[in-house]
Amino acid sequence: MESNRDEALKCLAIAQKHRNAGNFPSARRFCQKSLSLFSTAEALKLLDVIDSEASSESVSSSASSSSAAGSSSGSAPFTSSAEAHPSASGTRQRHTGLGADSSKADKKTGGSSAGESSGTQKKREYTPEHAAVVKRVRSCKVTEYYEILEVKKDCEEVEIKKAYRKLALALHPDKNGAPGADEAFKLVSKAFQVLSDPQKRAAYDQHGSDPEDRFGGIFEGELSPEDLFNMFFGGGMGGAAFGGQPMFTATFGPGGFRTTRVRTNVRPERQETQSRSIFVQLLPLFLLFAFSLLNALPTLFGSTSTPDPRFAFVPSPRYNVERYTGGLGVKYHVNSAEFSGHPIAAELARNENKPGPELRRFEGTVERAYTQDLYAKCQRGLDVKQRKKELETGMFGFGTDWEKVRKIDEEVVESCEQLRNMGLLK
Structure with missing residues (x-):
């Protein structure tokens, strides 16, 4: 995960220090920890170097101990370099890809020396x-x-x-x-x-392709036609339909215009009540759209030459300054050095820390990214509840434990609750 990259690089630096000090087991351990956090070519290369140097040191130490044993009266048992290696016990169990071929080669050459054999076995092991x-x-x-x-x-x-x-x-x-x-x-x-990554996962679920390649800035721009359409007509809110009639959702992505027909079962006696509540349910979305439009007005007749500061919703060594948006009060984090050198910081200084148009526009982007992520999580949570209900009731409802169904209905979807607390969902 990209957010672990900094920690991985720190572990890699520690591994290098241990390697320089000749502490190969510790160097290997920190190098492997770096790879588990975030795989890099530097870490893989360093791990190979550590293994090579550790093997060389083991061969040298084994030769020294063998010489000492020959000259002393109480000789210790001989230990090979392969046994001295930390992973030797495991490698004996593994398939090396050499096997019978190695023994055949030994027979043809009349039995090569151990040094030549260890020098030619370079194939990596696997089971x-x-x-x-x-x-x-x-x-x-x-x-x-x-x-x-x-x-x-x-x-x-x-x-x-x-x-x-x-x-x-x-x-x-x-x-x-x-x-x-x-x-x-x-x-x-x-x-x-x-x-x-919640934002990337939501984009991937929607488009089915790598969000970093094709949709790298999907959460940093204004509301797209697809987002707006689905938010108004149910595509991002659990598939609410009008009066029980078939509902169409549309996709305006790079693959072209696509429509999907969905039918929901709504009892006739509830249709009139639902029709009256539609405007009330959509009112927060109208307000959000109007708020976004107001934030976009300063940029309609010109564009900023400096890109917006990067931000994250989870603190890290890189994103180390906590802030809250002025609209919905969304907590986000920015890099102190990047933010302090940005024109938005200069605007705040001129206005005595009062938000100006540039800050409001930027925080509008932050709020859209946050709320779109919540809508995606809310959608998935509602889908899970619906599937659980369908499994419980079966096709015709015979033998259904309606108490279990009631408890499923009462299950709380945390992301939906957050949207309701923010006034964005009824």
């Missing part, structure tokens, strides 16, 4: 289970992120993290030497980066 995991992951399309991690589309974030941890350990280049393991590890890491 049949490792090869099977690599084959399964690489058989997936590069953007089938749920299939790559073997999780369901409506799964919770904790399941995504659990699946990633399992696959990352199985595919890590230091543990899995099967052909294609590096590529499979990158696919798993990419899937986790997208699905563990």
